[in-house]
Amino acid sequence: MKIVERHVIIFSIAMFVTAIGLFIYLPFIGTKRQFIVAIDIEELCRVDVDENDWEYVVLHHSATDEGNASNFDRYHREKRKWLHGLAYHFVIGNGKGSGNGEIEVGERWKKQLHGAHTADMDFNRISIGICLVGNFEEDNEPTHNQIESLQSLINYLSKRYNIPKSSIIKHNQVTQKGTACPGKKFSL
Numbered sequence: 001m002k003i004v005e006r007h008v009i010i011f012s013i014a015m016f017v018t019a020i021g022l023f024i025y026l027p028f029i030g031t032k033r034q035f036i037v038a039i040d041i042e043e044l045c046r047v048d049v050d051e052n053d054w055e056y057v058v059l060h061h062s063a064t065d066e067g068n069a070s071n072f073d074r075y076h077r078e079k080r081k082w083l084h085g086l087a088y089h090f091v092i093g094n095g096k097g098s099g100n101g102e103i104e105v106g107e108r109w110k111k112q113l114h115g116a117h118t119a120d121m122d123f124n125r126i127s128i129g130i131c132l133v134g135n136f137e138e139d140n141e142p143t144h145n146q147i148e149s150l151q152s153l154i155n156y157l158s159k160r161y162n163i164p165k166s167s168i169i170k171h172n173q174v175t176q177k178g179t180a181c182p183g184k185k186f187s188l
C-alpha cells in the first residue's frame, strides 16, 4: 500500500470517529446549562427577627408526587391542627406544584420558629427542616435542580450557623420510630 493511500485511510477513519462522537454529543449541547438554578440564597434566607441557634439540618421528602409550601401548610394546619402550619422551614419544588428547584421559604423560618418535622420536639427546636417535593421511597427521584438548590441552601446554612457536615442528616437518622423519609432513592 502506498503511503498516500494509508494516510487517506487513516484520515477517513479519524473523520468517521469524530462524526460519531459529535452525533452522540450534540443532543446534549445546550441542555446542560439550563439546569443551573440561579438563586440568591442569602437574600432568600434573610429574616427580620433574632436568629435561632440552629445546630442541625434535617432532610425530608414530601412523600407526594407533587406539591408546594402552601399545599403542605394547609395540610399541616387543617389535618394535623398545627398552629404554625407548614412543618418545614424550606420546601424545594420538583416542577409539579412549584418550580423545579424552586426554594420556598416557610413562615417558621421567617419567624425563626421551631419546626414540626420530626417527632422529637426538643430536636425540632434546634434543627432546620428542609423538604424536597417527591416520593423518593416510591416512584420519584430528586430532580437535578432540586439537588442543586439543596446543595446551595445547605452550603449557606452550614456556613452561617456553623453546622458541621455530620449534623446534616436525613429524617430517618433522627432517633424515633421508623420512618423511611426521605426515601431510599434520596442521596446527596
Ligand SMILES: [Zn+2]
Residues within 6 Å of the ligand: 059, 060, 061, 117, 171, 179, 181, 182
Ligand atoms: Zn421526614
